Amino acid sequence: MRAKTAALLELVKAEQPLVHHITNYVTANDCANTMLAIGASPIMADDIEEVTDIVCLSAALVLNIGTLNARTIAAMLKAGKKANALGIPVVLDPVGAGATPLRSTTAELLLRELKPAVIRGNLSEIKAVSGLGSATRGVDVSAQDILDAGNPDYGRSIAEDLATRFDCAVAITGAVDIVAGRGKTCFIENGHSLLSRVTGTGCMCTSLIAAYCAVTKDYLSAAAAGILTMGLAGELAYEQLPNTSRGPGTYRVELLNALSLLSGEDILQRGRVREG
Numbered sequence: 001m002r003a004k005t006a007a008l009l010e011l012v013k014a015e016q017p018l019v020h021h022i023t024n025y026v027t028a029n030d031c032a033n034t035m036l037a038i039g040a041s042p043i044m045a046d047d048i049e050e051v052t053d054i055v056c057l058s059a060a061l062v063l064n065i066g067t068l069n070a071r072t073i074a075a076m077l078k079a080g081k082k083a084n085a086l087g088i089p090v091v092l093d094p095v096g097a098g099a100t101p102l103r104s105t106t107a108e109l110l111l112r113e114l115k116p117a118v119i120r121g122n123l124s125e126i127k128a129v130s131g132l133g134s135a136t137r138g139v140d141v142s143a144q145d146i147l148d149a150g151n152p153d154y155g156r157s158i159a160e161d162l163a164t165r166f167d168c169a170v171a172i173t174g175a176v177d178i179v180a181g182r183g184k185t186c187f188i189e190n191g192h193s194l195l196s197r198v199t200g201t202g203c204m205c206t207s208l209i210a211a212y213c214a215v216t217k218d219y220l221s222a223a224a225a226g227i228l229t230m231g232l233a234g235e236l237a238y239e240q241l242p243n244t245s246r247g248p249g250t251y252r253v254e255l256l257n258a259l260s261l262l263s264g265e266d267i268l269q270r271g272r273v274r275e276g
Helices: 002-015 028-038 051-057 070-086 101-113 123-129 143-148 152-166 193-197 201-213 219-239 248-261 264-270
Strands: 018-022 041-044 060-064 090-093 118-121 169-172 177-181 184-188 273-275
Touching (some): 002 028, 002 201, 002 219, 002 264, 028 201, 051 070, 060 070, 070 101, 090 101, 118 201, 118 219, 152 177, 169 219, 177 219, 201 219, 219 248
Parallel strands (some): 018 060, 060 090, 090 118, 118 169
Antiparallel strands (some): 169 177, 184 273
């Protein structure tokens, strides 16, 4: 998986794919900068009058339900159906699913009406869209699910079941990340605890996955590549922090720098991925 990720990163840099985002306003700027950092091109367009036109120009579509309203739900459906019709991969981030009825029913609607290439979320969100009745802590993973995540087999069974049901790749991000799909599962152990103290790193990870989906039809490898990229950047960013400034503000800046400087050699030498 490390070699595949290194190769996909080079493809993104060479092809500079346009990635369409209908995403939340809290993290839109971070996601756009993440795309630029690794060589992709972002566009954040959510007006229902133009989303299908933008989809036609794009190589991947991100649907992120972090800041929902009726207008963007309709735009997500319209854009997603167009992407499906054109064979353009859709990456769904069910932010906060399980926290409120609106979020849960919207995630259910999108999964019923659209065919995602990848679903990415934390354990609470993935449990919620799986119908397991999880409750998130706002948009964050619940305390119980943090404890449950200590058993990789628990998250693995949920990811594999959802991947089979929707015939897509499913990624659960946490202390150990899990990616499942098409009879294969891998675990990624890169990352740093400061990633959880910067708003939007999950959304940024979803954007990275979409960038990789834009250059391959192997969506499990694309999902793993996005997660591995974010985890490695998280580690490299921490290593650049001066001892006098190791807070999340400085870390956020170094995270973007690390994404822009990440190399295939970094991936090959430092990636911690196991399959099984």
